[in-house]
């Protein structure tokens with residue numbers, strides 16, 4: 630029988646370490662994200678989640694270790710946020726993803742404006758694309774929000790939706806959401822979770838970081854638990870119920886970790 634085709638990965642980290650001076654923020658980080666996998670990254674404050682994300686997105690270089698994106702090795706010393714974009718990695722932050730006073734159509738193209746050879750902005754094209762994303766990808770319909778609205782007119786959940794819609798439009802292969810629902814109402818959180826379902830349906834990958842375990846449970850295919858800079862568990866959703874995951878994390882934070890790591 631023929632070998633099954635090799636699973637492609639969106640991302641792979643091999644023995645990644647990150648020191649800030651003498652402080653070790655990440656140690657022996659080994660994991661991968663499949664090309665259409667949603668991974669929930671779980672850990673206490675200071676565990677190293679954001680540092681891990683910043684290495685992936687070209688903000689920080691790791692102290693050592695290897696990084697592969699879409700199965701290709703990245704030269705980490707010269708890796709930048711711009712290169713990460715070019716490789717299809719987009720990050721959606723809590724609330725700083727949009728320029729507050731900018732109109733929507735401009736917000737979609739920040740850092741990647743469409744211009745004519747002499748530098749003039751392709752305003753008409755940008756507006757048409759922004760409108761297409763707002764209606765079709767994000768589903769803004771007849772709510773008084775259009776391409777000419779300013780970002781500060783949008784609710785928190787809508788902002789997250791715009792940032793995710795933008796990432797999807799630019800065909801990000803891996804979208805990272807680092808605590809996207811902090812300070813959102815329940816209704817808004819629902820919107821963000823629905824956007825993450827759309828990322829899955831669109832065949833893309835996602836790393837979702839949140840303190841809310843039931844949110845993470847709903848959208849993720851697999852959970853990675855990180856504690857004090859080390860990955861301590863990787864559990865697929867099929868193998869654990871929400872209650873069991875909750876119990877595991879509770880037990881873990883109440884001493885199991887000290888038994889595991891003397």
Ligand SMILES: Nc1ncnc2c1ncn2[C@@H]1O[C@H](COP(=O)(O)OP(=O)(O)O)[C@@H](O)[C@H]1O
Pocket residue numbers: 649652654672673674675676677678679680681
């Ligand atoms: N730029 C930095 N300089 C020095 N230390 C940092 C920096 N960024 C993060 N750290 C440290 O690295 C550790 C992990 O932080 P972080 O990745 O932000 O955790 P998390 O996102 O899981 O809350 C913390 O001890 C934090 O103080």
Ligand SMILES: [Mg+2]
Pocket residue numbers: 678679680
């Ligand atoms: Mg963080």
